[in-house]
Amino acid sequence: MPFKALVVGLGQIGMGYDLSLDAEQIYSHARAFATHPDFELVGGVDPSAERRVTFARAYARPAYADIAAALAAQAPDVVALAVPTPYHRAALNEVLENGRPQAILCEKPLADETGAAQAIVAACAAKGIALYVNYIRRSDPGAIEVGRRIAAGLIEAPLKGVVWYSKGLRHNGSHFLNLLESWLGPVQKTAVIDPGRLLPDGDAEPDLDITFEGGRAVFLATREEDFSHYTIELVAANGRLRYEQGGALIEWQPTVSDSRLDGYTRLAETAETIASGMARYQWNVAAQLAAALRGEAAQLCSGDKALALLQTIADVCQRRPAPA
Template identity: 60%
Template structure:
């Protein structure tokens, strides 16, 4: 292992850590393991998982050791540059505290959401700040080329306000809805107000799925909860003053339709042919890793910082509290 490579400790060898692309072709990069193994700036130092089968698959695929506990991993691999937290959300804080009690990696990349409990999320962000460790949260869509393009167009006025839209999400407002809430804050700025239209059900008995209207700094969006058990449907439609943006199939297709003069005098319509923005969602985790490499070089990047992820949860918290009280 070259000494100048960033050594990565991957804690959690489930789907996002290892499994999503383990048996898929080389043209997709969905997992942390494959992404870090592909990037020239990083080396997979070790994995951690309580499941012996997962550990065996990780070592077999990537040639790196895997340990049953964090303590074993840190005993064997004390010099860690990047900590990746890919365990279930309830365990994020415990992993972070155990690692930072033993060492100070340069960066932590944590799965979303940062925590189930807002107090735990605040404590995690504060601990990283206190220790001088850069904290990032894996909101993957922010590193996608199409999303970055849209952000630039909105900031530059090529997609003109006011903006108004609809977002479909599922699998819980905190768990999956936060992907799109964070994305819309990236595009439209922070939330200013909200109105819950229907509280909906609790996903897995704890995460509400409300229908609501959110007023962001740069526009308003209605969030609608789909039923994941029927089919996955993750899409955003934004109407601008000069056209329509469609973010479909979870971001695999992103299209801009400018407004043009219609055939009838005095009418403005959407252009029949949309401009397709280049999306890299087939390698979404590699793009996150590329952004992390830039951050570690001190170069500009678009990763979601711990502070931004915490702000997203702070803005979502009163919505969640209102839905669970009603």
């Protein structure tokens, strides 16, 4: 029997990103649950009547104006919370008061501040409901393969890297901080190189030096209004990993002996492409979520890990210098 899934919030990540795209591109919760064989999309929730009509037409499933009505009618196994971040806590409380899903998949970040995030994690734990946060990249097959190679020593320590991000540390930089934790282990130490800009929504764009359990990386912020830029370069003892275009391109460039200079080693001229699944990233998350629901190992970000990540970001932002 497939797991019944309800999507709360029918904006871009809930429904909109892939509405006008071909079926092979899966960027929304609605399309992921509608197409993955381990799930049945049973409904959507949104206060907008226009979005409810769009959802019902696109997926031939009922759409509800409020969470309680949807839970009473559908009794889902999984609830995806895709409402704006400030409403995460209220929406989750409404789910917990009116239903008992096996798991909740919450959009990132878990909350705007750590107090609300702690309350969300505690509330799910008290009800015995698994909580996951939608950091999509760690569920990508290419990213999982990179992690496997690092764990197996095929990408050899020591590892040092540079990460370029834009649109704020909490909003977008957290994706790459979370991904590097999945590859290199927990954050051990952070240092602020430059505090960067403070954005209108309270997010910030610092340059950081971050030490992980298994490596170290410098995070550098760029301006989203100029262009989006999300890349990672990791240098290992035996080669270089390039994670480009937000993960759409992953390349491993191993070391080889330099035939021109005896005793020297260089990077191979030809890189190996590691297959990425970012064209259907939300389907990949659904696949990992299904594995978790079956009690199998899964590459998902737990609520506890998302809370720790938010605490790391809050600590960094608190070290901003006081205004002159």
